[in-house]
Amino acid sequence: MGWKDVTPSDEVSAADWIGGRLLPFRDARIGSVIPTGFEAYVRSEQRLGLAALLARHTTTPERCWFCLWDGYGNLHGWPVVAYLWASDDPHAKPPPPPPPPPPLRKSRVRLPHRDYLLFTGAAAEAEGWEEGPNLWWPDDRSWCVASEIDLDYTLIGGSRALCAELIRSGAETVSPDDRN
Numbered sequence: 001m002g003w004k005d006v007t008p009s010d011e012v013s014a015a016d017w018i019g020g021r022l023l024p025f026r027d028a029r030i031g032s033v034i035p036t037g038f039e040a041y042v043r044s045e046q047r048l049g050l051a052a053l054l055a056r057h058t059t060t061p062e063r064c065w066f067c068l069w070d071g072y073g074n075l076h077g078w079p080v081v082a083y084l085w086a087s088d089d090p091h092a093k094p095p096p097p098p099p100p101p102p103p104l105r106k107s108r109v110r111l112p113h114r115d116y117l118l119f120t121g122a123a124a125e126a127e128g129w130e131e132g133p134n135l136w137w138p139d140d141r142s143w144c145v146a147s148e149i150d151l152d153y154t155l156i157g158g159s160r161a162l163c164a165e166l167i168r169s170g171a172e173t174v175s176p177d178d179r180n
Contacts, residue, residue, distance in 0.1 A: 001128040003068050003075075006121035008105050014065050015109040015118065017141065023176060025112045030155060031176030032112075034135075034146035038157030040164075042171035045153055048127065053169075054145070055123040057162040058138035064123050066133035067109050067116035069149055074131070075104060075117070111135075151180060 021035035030041065044050070055061035068075070087094075109116040116134065126136055126145075137144040143158030155174070156166060167173060 001125055002130055003066070003117070003119060003132060006066055006119040006125050009065075009118045009120045010105055010107040011120070012107050012109045012118055014120075014139075015067065015111075015116075015135075018109075018135070018144075019111055022112060028180045029176065030174055030178045030180060033148045033151070033180065034155040034157050034176070035144055036157075036176045038144070038159075040160045040162070041155065041157045041174045041176060042163045042166045043153045043155055043174045044166060044171035050145075050154075051123050051125075051127040053165065054126075054138075054143060054156075054158075054162070057158060057165075058123065058140055058142045060139040060142075061123045063139040064121060064126065065137055065139070066119040066121065066126060067135035068119065068132040069134045070108060070115040070117055071149070072131050148180075 018035050021037050022033075023029050023031035023036065025032045030043075034041070058064075104117060107118070109118050114134075119133070123138060126133055132147065133145075134147050134149065135144070143156060143162055146155045148155075156163070156171070157176075163171070163173070
């Protein structure tokens with residue numbers, strides 16, 4: 001599963017609620033990466049099963065929004081992304097380069113210090129992406145997940161019940177005012 005498996009969207013207004021709820025980026029606080037205003041927050045390692053758990057805590061599990069950072073090299077295809085090939089056979093021919101990625105939309109979700117491509121799909125479709133999604137939430141905005149490219153953990157804001165369930169499975173309580 002990955003960005004090629006979800007539906008691209010130009011409905012960037014679906015993310016309009018986020019920018020005003022972010023703390024200043026220069027402060028390196030958790031709230032500069034994930035929107036403030038949720039009842040509780042946790043920090044967790046990327047893990048399988050997160051999408052299924054989150055789907056139980058929204059009324060719109062089949063309608064979610066996925067933001068993918070526009071700076072990943074593999075989004076833009078060859079020659080931005082190079083690959084290495086090695087063989088013990090000196091007469092072997094290298095495989096062809098990977099196929100180009102699907103065309104990208106021109107519209108972007110623009111947040112402080114990052115631009116994102118926007119996609120839509122079910123919560124289950126967030127599972128197993130190689131990179132991203134970097135920011136995702138259900139249409140009812142009952143929670144939000146942020147996986148900032150410069151951090152090695154995932155942040156989740158949502159209800160106290162959601163965060164308590166995540167804490168029972170190993171997540172750590174955090175606050176938007178905590179430093180990254």
